Amino acid sequence: MASNLENSDVREIPEQNPTEQIDRSALDARLKHAKPLEVGAPDQMLDTPLRRQGAQPDCLLRSAQMAEERQTGRNPGLDAYKQPAIERGIYDPNGGVTDVNRFVDIINERPDVQAELTEADGPEDIKEALDGGQSVIVCVDAYDLYKGLGNFEPAHGGHAIVVTGADQASDGSWQFAINDPNAEAPNIPVDGSRFLQAWNGMHRLMITVEKV
Amino acid sequence: MDIDKLGRQIVESCRTRGWAGIETGISRPVPEVVGGQIRLWYLLYRSQIRPPYQMLYEPTAAVAVDYATGQILEHRELPTSTPPKVLGRYPHAAAAAVPSDRWQAVWDELFSLYPDVIAAFAGQPVARQREKIARFAELWELTVPPFMTGFYRMLNPAFFEWLERPR
Numbered sequence A: 001m002a003s004n005l006e007n008s009d010v011r012e013i014p015e016q017n018p019t020e021q022i023d024r025s026a027l028d029a030r031l032k033h034a035k036p037l038e039v040g041a042p043d044q045m046l047d048t049p050l051r052r053q054g055a056q057p058d059c060l061l062r063s064a065q066m067a068e069e070r071q072t073g074r075n076p077g078l079d080a081y082k083q084p085a086i087e088r089g090i091y092d093p094n095g096g097v098t099d100v101n102r103f104v105d106i107i108n109e110r111p112d113v114q115a116e117l118t119e120a121d122g123p124e125d126i127k128e129a130l131d132g133g134q135s136v137i138v139c140v141d142a143y144d145l146y147k148g149l150g151n152f153e154p155a156h157g158g159h160a161i162v163v164t165g166a167d168q169a170s171d172g173s174w175q176f177a178i179n180d181p182n183a184e185a186p187n188i189p190v191d192g193s194r195f196l197q198a199w200n201g202m203h204r205l206m207i208t209v210e211k212v
Numbered sequence B: 001m002d003i004d005k006l007g008r009q010i011v012e013s014c015r016t017r018g019w020a021g022i023e024t025g026i027s028r029p030v031p032e033v034v035g036g037q038i039r040l041w042y043l044l045y046r047s048q049i050r051p052p053y054q055m056l057y058e059p060t061a062a063v064a065v066d067y068a069t070g071q072i073l074e075h076r077e078l079p080t081s082t083p084p085k086v087l088g089r090y091p092h093a094a095a096a097a098v099p100s101d102r103w104q105a106v107w108d109e110l111f112s113l114y115p116d117v118i119a120a121f122a123g124q125p126v127a128r129q130r131e132k133i134a135r136f137a138e139l140w141e142l143t144v145p146p147f148m149t150g151f152y153r154m155l156n157p158a159f160f161e162w163l164e165r166p167r
Helices: A002-012 A024-033 A059-072 A079-087 A100-108 A123-131 A142-146 A192-200 B003-016 B100-121 B129-143 B146-155 B157-163
Strands: A113-119 A135-141 A158-168 A174-179 A188-191 A205-211 B024-026 B030-034 B037-050 B053-057 B061-066 B072-077 B086-090
Touching: A059 A079, A059 A100, A059 A113, A059 A135, A059 A158, A059 A205, A079 A100, A100 A113, A100 A205, A123 A135, A123 A158, A123 A174, A123 A192, A123 A205, A135 A142, A135 A192, A142 A158, A142 A192, A142 B037, A174 A192, A188 A192, B003 B024, B003 B037, B003 B061, B003 B072, B003 B100, B030 B100, B030 B146, B030 B157, B037 B146, B086 B146, B100 B129, B100 B157, B129 B157, B146 B157
Parallel strands: none
Antiparallel strands: A113 A205, A135 A158, A135 A205, A158 A174, A174 A188, B024 B037, B030 B037, B037 B053, B037 B061, B053 B086, B061 B072
């Protein structure tokens, strides 16, 4: 029996490996000229470190920490944001930051970074900021972002995440990559329609953070 | 009245008033009739989604809304631990047994039954009333995790006595 199988396997092996027939130089040239969206996921800020929030309602604090670290190369630590938020009465241990406007003031008091809060017009604003080297924090409806990935309750709590990549395909659809402080891994790919619904649910709130 | 949309508006309004943090979410409502006025009671609580699970924390407040206008009538803080404790993990066993591709339809149906159930609870005649109330009770049971049952009953025990009454 073993001998028969061996012979059968030998007969199925082609005389020449098919990959050797590919014109390697033509493939390389095509890849060099391909736009990023044609060859992979959006990737402007994939080197943003992931900082996880644990059980505390610290998604916005952790997102600010990630953005600052990406921009300056220095990890400010959670307390750089949590302590001032507590002192100003805009951190509720029941649900996290209660005033995003005043929280952006705290980011602006950090050394070497500048932050701006806007209600974006659309995903083009995220892409433009990322293309320009800014880190982008967005607020989303957590249920809308993850529905379909589990049998969740539509509680519509908000959630802050860092967008690490955004790009639009030739058919008009969007793809995003995110660092979610609740996730175990960075740069989770998110389908554009799901992301945009979740973001629209929080009025397309966007915080850009850049090095100054 | 779109009950899901109303809930989104109420939690947003609670955030604007400083009653809720960014991560605070909102429950499905429990109706109450006071002097002919229909109120909807909501729980405010935090949930944390880590697919495939969602951690639910102790409710921190209850909010009453005028069903006719959508205006907030009352806000009550609830006694909770600091920080609030995790009550349990969603989905509970019954909810987990529903195929994922049917789960959103379960919630859509529950929300769509609310207007007729609220009307019936307020004493207004509703077509196919018995059937709708029975289905609503079935979906309620399916979607509420056991560890949240007491919080919902607290909002208005009379609604649940009415819902569970033999018909």
